[in-house]
Amino acid sequence: MLGLLFLLLPSVSTLSQELTTCIFRIAHQYFTPGRPLLVSLSSTAKNINNMLQILHSESNWPFLIKSFGSETVYNDYDDIAKHFSYIIFVQTLQEDDDVIEIMGEQIEEIELSDCWNPRAKFLIVIAGPLSQEREELAQDVAEELWRTYKIVEVVILIPELGEESEAYGDEEQNEVDVDGEQNEVDDNDDNEDQGNYEDDDEQKFTYANDDKNIIAFELYAWIPYQSSEICAEVNIFLIDKWIAAEGNFETLTNLYPSKIPHFFNGCPIVVSPMEAPPIYVMAVNYTDENGVVHYDYTGYEPALMKAILTLMNFTIVYNHIPMEDAYNTRVQSLFDLRSGRMDVVMGCIPLHPIVGSMNDYTDVIYGDDVLWLVPCGKPNPRMQQVGKIFSVSLWCAVISVIIVSAIIMWQITKHSVGESPGYKSIPICLVNLWAVTLGVGVTEQPRTARQRTVFLFLVWYSFAINLLFQTYFTSILVDPGISAQIETRDELYSSDLIYEYKGGLDTYISNAYPEYYNEITLPRRECNYKDTCVVEYYKRDDMTTISTVLFTECFLLLALPSDSDAPHFCIVEETITTILFPMYLTKGSPLVKAY
Incomplete structure (x- = not known):
């Protein structure tokens, strides 16, 4: 069974049979089976054993019994299912007892539970001598429940007594001893319960709750937002009545209709x-x-x-x-x-x-990611990037190839007959080979087969080198790239940046995520702008700050001139957290x- 019944329970005896039947009918018809039902009793409540027996026999709600005001007994398992229904007994001993105060004490204790659910169905059962008219009392109870707890789904049950029982002050007729002489003691009460009753034999109850004195149980409710004049004003009304003589409701009206409309009439x-x-x-x-x-x-x-x-x-x-x-x-x-x-x-x-x-x-x-804003990388100098097209070793290899080729061609010319005189000295060979490397004409074409073979090899080599160089060179002219920027939290904490903060978000991170916040090792400084550090972040490159994506984008879009480029900011890849906003x-x- 999924439900769980919590009882704030003192010593009890029997409950009026008609009241028991009425409560059972309401619980059986309107309370969700298998869902948690909580029954609360005031410290003066009594006479509920037979009601519990009937509810238990229905097997819709398992029971956990607890004395009111004592320490809560928690389950060994994690059960945080919200209560779906409440039956709250409010019993007075004298006419000057404050019903609102007694009820408030009970609900305050219930409210401490994680399972508290003010949107559940409430049945408030009031019994005992009353100093107010029934409708007036029901109005006060409903107003208190709405004002303090925002409870709407409530039915207030108050017995209507016959004319002979209206005079609650007649102690000789209505006074009942708690030691066992009242109405009828449950045959199943053990000796310990009897002893508890005898210890309280000086306490007297001054109201009669016999079936013969009760002619009906009035049921009061209210519905908010019915019109623009009423709105959330509590206006109690008699929704139905349980006729004791007939053992049934008078009109069979739905006691818990849908009370929250889809349209609120301009309230x-x-x-x-x-x-x-x-x-x-x-x-x-x-x-x-x-x-x-x-x-x-x-x-x-x-x-x-x-x-x-x-x-x-x-x-x-x-x-x-x-x-x-x-x-x-x-x-x-x-x-x-x-x-x-x-x-x-x-x-x-x-x-x-x-x-x-x-x-x-x-x-x-919506949700918004909380991130570190870090300085973006700056554009690299073009000439510096040109020098980095080839590594030093590759530049040395190119120069070495030119020099070696010049020496080879000089030696070939020196030992050949009929070779062009333009290759008879090393300087002239170097000039011609440098011209080949740059892709320009030479002073003279080689004439012998061996010379032409070396020359052709160098032409193809220079063509490959030039093709690679010009490709990278063109790319650098278009986009020289940017310098390396901070991408991880470790890189950030090891940098020499200053963490600038301002108010709200910094305080939120320190309170909500103290462990993460305490790991920040950067020097701190409060930024000058009133509400945010984004202004300083956009102007300087020696600081970092924490911000959210949506806020930063909106701020920069509004802060920058309309004809400026789209705002750009750089972040650490790691997201601190995602804040959800309801x-x-x-x-x-x-x-x-x-x-």
Whole structure:
């Protein structure tokens, strides 16, 4: 069975048969079988043994029983499946007991679990003497659940007692001893449970929960965003009623209808964009005749956000936050989001486990690689590159061939009859052979067969050398190439460059990846520009910095004149990390499903 049932459980006895039947019907009809169901009891709760027995007999949810307030018992295996359903019992002993406070204590403990799921289905069962009207109490409970936890999928169950039981203050009639004289003690309770009840024999309950006193169980719910007038305002209503005498629901209405619409009727949504020039900036800032300041933003994220929220028929209300320190401003905005002051926060805020545990987030909008920007290689001097066409040994070989050939031809001429006099001295032979090497005419053609053989050999040799030389020479004239640049992190750390940093990204790397950050051995210096070091990087070649690809490209495109060449920057091949950027929403926000 995939489900797991956590019970925050004190000593208990039996529960009203009608209430048990009602809860079972709701759980059986609306709670997902095989998915985690959590049952929470207040410290004063009692009388649930028969309900647990019925739920257990259905075999839809296995049980892990735990006393409320005690240390959590964790599983030996890794089970982080989100809870799909909650049954929360809130029981009062006296009329002046605060239902909201009792419920809040229970949910605060549940919220500490990694399995906490505010978008699950909640059934709040309230019992005991009440100082408020049922509908008024249900309204307060729903408002608290929405304001603090953003819980929408909730049904609040409150017993409706007969006229004889409305007077909760009649202690002589309603007072019940906990030591076993109340209603009926479960026959299966062992001696230890009986002893616990006897120890508490001075505690009295001042409400009657017998089936004969309950005529119905009222079920309250609310649905947000039904109209532009209501929007997210909590307006509780009686969705159905369990009739005790009939053992059935009055109208058989769906208790958990789909509550988050696809269109939100123009309801306002408060968005706090964090400016991140040049990816997006505040484009409009004006004050209308009523003194209200209006803002608008342009850029990739705002355009996508506007498209989504416009499609969902939201009215966007911007909560402008002045940018001081990029990192700290974003951190503070996320805390403000958690407190419910706004609905959406966006603006180059990375997806991070710590941030994700505080707030909910949408799907990733885009990702950006974080890289080292290093100086690009400079163009090589052309004459220097020409000298490097052939190695020194090859140049020596060419010269040696010319000299040796000149000596051979001089000797052939010296011992031959009828040879041209132009080859009778070594200097003249060298001049002619140099002319052959350069591909120009000689002073005289050789006449003898042996002389012509040597001459022809040198012609073909010079042709091959010239062909190679001219090919490389032409390439160098067109593109002499660039000097070697830094390509690896080891080369970077062994260089004499200065690491220049600025605010946000450097702080993010140091906090998110401390081991990597501590390995940086380069001397550090804060750059002068307000928000980025890209300006210094583009002007100087003695520094390096960390930046993201998209930010650097956008910044250079905006910073350079429109008629300039496309911006070019050089990077270390190793990527530090890839930052994923979502939009953040209030923890538990039902809008996550809509996104």
